[in-house]
Amino acid sequence: MRLKDRKQLITLIPKLELFSHYSLGNLVTKNRDNLPFISWPDGSPCLIGNLYIMAISDRAGRGGQSLSRRDASGGTVGGIARDVSQLIRYCFNKNIDITEINDDIFSGFISALRTEVSIDKPTIKVRSENKTNEIARRTLDFLSYVGIFYGIKNFVAPEGIIRGEKRFSEIKYNDKNGKRKTKYQETWIHTSISAGEPLRSRDPIDPNVVLKLREANKETTDRFIQRRRTCLMDLLENTGARRGELARLKVSDIIAAAKMEDPMLRLDTLKGEDGDERTVPVSKGLLNTLKQHIRIHRNPVVKKFIGLNYDHGYFFVSGTSGRALKSGTLGTEIYKLRQAADVSEAACAHMFRHAFCTNLFVLLIQRHQFNEPEQFKALLTTETFKAEVAQWTGHKNIDTLDTYIHLAFQRLVDYSETISSAQMIMTLEYYTKQEEALLAGLTKGELSVDQYREELTILHALRKEDMKIAEKRGPSK
Incomplete structure (x- = not known):
């Protein structure tokens, strides 16, 4: 019907x-x-x-x-x-x-x-x-x-x-x-209300699926949409933000973070009280990518359709109107990439957040050398550690973290590498992807050799800065 x-x-x-x-x-x-x-x-x-x-x-x-x-x-x-x-x-x-x-x-x-x-x-x-x-x-x-x-x-x-x-x-x-x-x-x-369906908990997005989405995005013909989708996936992967939080992200938040010696990106926290916000540690490389999109793609669109004097300030905008994108549109972007990539596995914006939280707990568990989930959950009741978790994930109720903790311990069965800082491993993974993207651009003729060298030099310099910041954020042994 x-x-x-x-x-x-x-x-x-x-x-x-x-x-x-x-x-x-x-x-x-x-x-x-x-x-x-x-x-x-x-x-x-x-x-x-x-x-x-x-x-x-x-x-x-x-x-x-x-x-x-x-x-x-x-x-x-x-x-x-x-x-x-x-x-x-x-x-x-x-x-x-x-x-x-x-x-x-x-x-x-x-x-x-x-x-x-x-x-x-x-x-x-x-x-x-x-x-x-x-x-x-x-x-x-x-x-x-x-x-x-x-x-x-x-x-x-x-x-x-x-x-x-x-x-x-x-x-x-x-x-x-x-x-x-x-x-x-x-x-x-009421008699018309059924027992309902079992609540489905989504798994973290598979890294191979993310790779397929990024490959599909390279075939996006509209350069503005391609770069906007790149920024969206970069932010989803590196901040663990909800799509509604990214819809509220402002250019001023990015510029403010870029000016910091130890960059922290401000995000509204949607699952809290009105006015709740948090700051998430981010790399200078990510901020450089976002600033490029602002300068080369976003601002010209806003200027054309709205006028810079009437700029609403939101980072994610429509390429045909300059208006701020709604959270549902950001979710649709991932859905469209999934279709373009012909991916049969589940893939949605919130699954990036699940992956971020799970990966974060893998690193934190290994840093503190826990062997049992209950040991790790006990640490969550300490003020210092709670502040660290809340800063990254925006969770208000630690009971909701149980799923991520158990997923992290499952992953640690085969997890062998030891890195003291969660920020360090995320930084390394981000720059590896950025270098691969530059090489792909050179191979396809989108970048000249000189442009490739220039971008690579900037990338290496930013990586060096970010690794120093990551070392400072890591715990002392």
């Missing part, structure tokens, strides 16, 4: 201040920039939908702050708005008033979501079973709000018009300081 009319019903309001309260005769407002705005499919505002979105924007998210609205998708609030819009569209197409929804109608809505297929590939479902369940729970919460707003008794209740029930569970976890904490999670229950 295919639901009608797939037009996006969500738009983001870039700048918005809402009334909060009066205090001592003064009007106090609350910032709600980037708040999603829901419309019906005919373009008219969905009032009850937008009242609900304003209400949940006050709910506490990570760290007790309001739910995230950042990035081009609107953050957590944007995700909730898109899920609720599925019900808005369904009611519009079926000519059903939201207040007239009963248990059968709600079950029919979830069944339609579950069976919806792609237009291009009719045998492929649009969403996973787990995503369908998430939409069901979020729309139940929305309908509960509808019932309260309109004063409909037992609109959503165990024996109500819609037979849904909110249950609470206790979850224990270790915070970023290694302290054991408890949080309470609410979950909506």
